Amino acid sequence: MALCSVYATYAQNGPIRQCPAHEILEKQNQNEKIAQKRQLVENHTRAFLEKRSKGQIQARTGVLTIPVIVHVIYNTTQENISAAQIQSQIDVLNEDFRMLNSDVSGVPAEFTAADVKIEFTLSQVTRKFSSKTSWGTNDAMKKSSQGGVDPIDPANYLNMWVCNIGGGILGYAQFPGGPASTDGVVMSPQYFGSRDKQPSGETFYLSSPFDKGRTATHEVGHYLNLRHIWGDGNCNADDFVSDTPVAGGPNYGCPNYPTKSCNNNGGFTSDMFMNYMDYVDDACMFMFTAGQKARMDAIFEPGGAREGLGSISGGCELPAPSGLASSNIDNNSFTxxxxxxxxxxxxxVSVGGNVTTVSGTSANITGLTAGTAYACKVRANCDSGSGAYSSEITVTTTGSNCVAGPVTLTLVLDNYPAETSWSVTSGGSTVASGSGYSTKGGTVTETFNVGAGAYTFTINDSYGDGICCSYGNGSYTLRDANNNVIASGGNFGSTESVNYCTEGGTADTQAPTAPGNLSASGVTQNSATVSWSASSDNVGVTGYDVYVNGSLNGSTTSTSRTITGLTANTTYTVAVRAKDAAGNQSAASSINVTTLSDNIVYCSSKGNSTSDEWIQRVQLGSINNNSGANGGYADFTAQSTSLNNGSSYTITITPGWSGTVYREAYAVWIDYNKDGDFTDAGELVYSRSRTNASSVSGSFTVPANAPAGATRMRVSMKYNANPSSCETFSYGEVEDYTVVIGGSTRSVEVAEKAALGLHPNPAMTYTNVHFTVAGEAKDVNLSVFDVMGHSVYQKALGQVSGSHDETVDISGLKKGLYHVVIRGSNVNLTQKLLVK
Structure with a gap:
């Protein structure tokens, strides 16, 4: 059995695929009968491959068609995926196993992709409601006695269960040789199907970056006896396929080619990370090899583990045609x-992926686009099937495919607009750009009147999850001067680019007006926010450049910018210029800003209440101070905790009493702007009165624009009246602490995107795990897993709320890559750890 899960990471990598197939296979093989049967499967496979290598068995040329039964088990209407989403998955399987996927053109020249000649047809769909919200990996969904659905004739049908597995698991499959009662593939609904095939007006339930149907391709590969591309080991392991290079481990995300992990890989310059049996994102896996096809073929041969599955039609031994050439090339056709x-x-005849069947040895291809390159190849057909395709040639039509300028961008932002930025470049120079957005779901329109030429539009998401569709319905659309769509999208990872050219338009030489009404706010020792009124332009303002003492500090599309890294008690000249898409800049408007002094003096409240009442304990994040009676005032600023912008936290104050319990009022202040007092708006973060001896707790949210760095928190308790931040108490007490604002702009309402940090990383003997738990206190587990999914460290953490730090001893771990995982109710955080 093979199992695939997704762990969320929080740098630029985005979520990654994990599949401890080898470990689960070995666990199932602990059953002696299953182990013996699997050994027979492997013996048969190797004997078949040896005979074929000697020419004793011909390669299968006919197409094997496998009937599929899909069992949808749902708890919510969203999980009850549509017929169109199910069919989209069948379509992807057919493309991938027949090498009809358009992205196969991305296979590097040193590798050769293969048509596996397996197709899939949807025979039946069953649907069943269940009160279960998750199923796990114990095969309960395959058993009606446990609320699932029994497999239907697994010897003759590929059974696929679509249900919420839980735990971030994408899917899992059973290798050949396992029990018939559990044979098949299981997929979570949000990874079953392809958004690329979503019909207009319908929304598929899919999750990026595993939303192109390739997880099912990977799992069906296991079902058909393929191992992971790196052999579930290191450079000395093998996947039992001769034409896949040895690799030291899995690849994640979308690696750059070449990426090589083993020197002893047969002379290849790169790992075959684009293979369906690696761990890369859906968009970056697009090939099987001839060796993998041969390994799959073996199980369908007489005596094979899946001999009765599917039926073969066609078959042809014709060679590939030679001498493919082009002629009569014009704007819209060629021969x-x-x-x-x-x-x-x-x-x-395949032209740009579109196939036409002809009877002769030539074809006139029409209806093409001017100035466009087309990949062309041809194969011969006999009565029983098709031969191999010829070598590919590229034919480019004449004329121009440039659009009428100017070009207009319509950008709809998602729920995290600050993560989105874009640029338009030409010849290595940026002619237009945008960033610094703040309006959730807002719409931005920009016009690029930059003349004739070739351009590249690039849109970026700093978090790596695009702008659609998990966290909002963002999108971008480029249109020419005639309102024709050049390109559109939104469902991508970290970046997406579109190349286009324009025939030009009237050159824009008019500069925008200068920004007006410059003002400064939020001034601290090392930062300040400068705001201005919007400029106007004959075409449109694309952004603003902000200068500090004559040097460019950065650009923004909004009418404000926070400047950081300043020096205390220093005067700076801040200037702002507006710009348009043609590169015209306005005159500069400027203002002088003086940062606060570093010599902050806080008032020290006084008083003596230890004979009556006092603050016994303060708890916030990593602060858990049993202070005891301390004479009315105590300086605990040596104790600190980290807080993140936009995050919510709970502070708990426990009183102490010498005897009688009185009415007490409590208050907490945080000097966010670090100006030496607590009188600014929002700095009183909590206040409450109580008439009993129990603890008081309250939540507060750190402002999104609070400056990063250390500042003071004041906690006060006063008899029978609300305390102020600076006063002499007759009956009361004050304690001072330090809080460190961390600067994160992510909302903790999205649990799977909360912060998880490791320091140091890479590490040798220990690492400090820092994470945040939103809302009420929760029990969580801290675990460390190796790349095979083995747990090497476990610790239960009780009732964690807000920011938390935990030191993990890693001195006993071997060098290598590990995953640190925090899990609890609505908490699922993962980060990579490299042990040196």
Missing amino acids: LSWSAVSGAASYD
């Missing part, structure tokens, strides 16, 4: 011709 193949009944 292809090739040498005849003896025995051919017809030919399939």
Whole structure:
């Protein structure tokens, strides 16, 4: 059995695929009968491959069609995925196993992709409501006695269960040789299907970056006896396939080519990370090899583990046509011709992925786009099937495919607009850009009147989850001067680019007006926010450049910018210029800003109440101070905790009493702007009165624009009246602490995107795990897993709320990559840890 899960990471990598297939396979093989049967499967496979290598068995040329039964088990209407989403998954399987996927063109020249010649047809869909919200991996969904659905004729049908597995698990499959009662593939609904095939007007329930149907391709590969591309080991392990390079481990995300992990990989320059059996994102896996096809073929041969599954049609031993050439090329058509193949009944001509069947040895291709390159190839057909495709040639139509300028961008932002930025470049220079957005779901319109030329539009998401569709319905659309759509999108990872060219328009030489009404706010020792009124332009303002003492500090599309890294008690000249898409800049408007002094003096409240009442304990994050009676005032600023912008925290104050319990009022202040007092708006973060001896707790949220760094928190308790931040108490007490504002802009309402930090990382003997738990206190587990999914460290943490730090001893771990995981109710955080 193979199992795939997704762990969320919080740097630029985004979520990653995890699949401890080898460990689960070995666990199932602890059953002696299953182990023996699996050994027979492997023996049969190797014997088949040896005979074929000697020419004793011909390669299968016919197409094997496997009927599929899909069992949808749902708890919510969203999980009850549509027929169109189910069919989209079948379509992806057919493309991937027949090498008809358009992205196969991205296979590097040193590797060769193969048509596996397996197709899938949807025979039946069953649907069943269940009160279960998650199913786990114990095969309960395959058993009606446990609320699931029994497999239907697994010897003759591929059974696929679609249900919420839980725990971030994408899916899992059973290798050949396992029990018939559990044979098949299980998928979570949000990873079953392809958003690329979503019909207009319908919304598929899918989660990026595993929303293109490739998880099912990966799992069906396991079902058909394929191992992971790195052999579930290191550079000395093997996946039992001869034409896949040895790799030291899995690849994640979308690696750059070449990426090589083993020197002893047969002379290849890179790992075959684009193989369906690696761990990369859906968009970056797009090939099987001939060796993998041969390994799959073995289980369908007489005596194979899946001999009765599917039916074969066609089959053809014709060679690939030679002499493919082009002629009569014009703006919208060209002619292809090739040498005849003896025995051919017809030919399939592929142009840009579109296939046309002709009877002769030439084809006139029409309806093409001017100035566009097309990949062309041809194969011969006989009465029983098709031969191999010829070598590919590229034919480019004449004329221009440039659009009429100017070009207009319509950008709809998602729920995290600050993560979105974009640029338009030409010849290595940026001619337009945008960033610094703050309005959730807002719409931005920009026009690029930059003349004729070739351009690249690039949109970025700093978090790596695009702008649609998990956290809002963001999108971008580029239109030409005639309102024709050049490109549109939104569902991508970290970045997406579109190339286009324009025929030009009237050159824009008019500069925007200068920004007005410059003002400064939020001035601290090391930062300040400068705001201004919007400029106007004949075409449109694309942004503002902000200068500090004559040097460019940064650009923004909003009408304010927070400047950081300043020196205390220093005067700076801040200037702002507006710009448009043509690169015209306005005159500068400027203002002088003086930062606060570093010599902050706080008032020290006085009083003596230890004979009556006092603050016994203060709890906030990593602060858990049993202070005891301390004469009315105590300086605990040596104790600190970290807080994140936009995050909510709970502070608990426990009183102490010498005898009688009185009415007491409590208050907490945080000097966010670090100006030496607590009188600014929002700095009184909590206040409450009580007439009993129990603890008091209250929540507060750190402002999103609070300056980063250390500042003071004041906690007060006063008899029978609300305390002020600076006073001499007759009956009361004050304690001072330090809080460190961390600067995160992510909302903790999205648990799976909360902060998890490791320091140091890489590490040798220990690492400090810092994380945040939103809302009420929760029990969580801290775990460390190796790359095979083995747990190497476990610790239960009781009732964690807000910011938390935990030191983990890693001195006993081997060098290598590990995953640190925090899990609890609505908490699922993961970060990579490199042990040196």
